[in-house]
Amino acid sequence: MKNELISVIDVAKTLGKHKAYIFKVLSRLGIETRKEKNSNSRGQKIAYITSDELSRVKEHLAEIVNDSEPSTIQADIGGLFYLIQLEPSHDSGRFKLGFTINIEERLRSHKTAAPFSEIIKTWPCKQLWEKTVIDCVSYGCERLHTEVFRAESIDEVRLRCAQFFKMMPDISPRE
Helix, strand or coil, rough: CCCCCHHHHHHHHHHHHHHHHHHHHHHHHHHCEEEEEECCCCCCCEEEEEEHHHHHCCCCHHHHCCCCCCCHHHCEEEEEEEEEEECHHHHHHHHEEEEEEHHHHHHHHHCCCCCCCEEEEEEEEHHHHHHHHHHHHHHCCCEEECEEEEEHHHHHHHHHHHHHHCCCCCCCCCC
């Protein structure tokens, strides 16, 4: 079939890349995935692309210099570092830190587990900086999960983020 659907998981395996990296390439190329359930997915929807779109991904990867070093390429990806308050009314000190390329999609995914989540602030950030920022701004906070913490003051965490990014090079998109 000319335009058969291929799961992004299979694309990643075939190309020897991480699934997250493939999603970033798809985003960069403006390729929208289709989500469908299949018999092997235990009721979960799986992201698919067409074979034509797979060809575009392969062409794009072939054009990238040093594609054999995907961690280097990923580290240079610019996006946003975010501070999200997970339950503003119920547990105002609980927050999530992280990196994303698409803040609207990231907030939507967080709202499945924490429906009252609110973005406190975002900062332009390189993916390479994510773990360092998290270590710096969460110092003294209670770690609840990998990137979820509790602090006495969310404003203090926001201030630490602002101070961190004030010291970093400006990577804001130039117009």
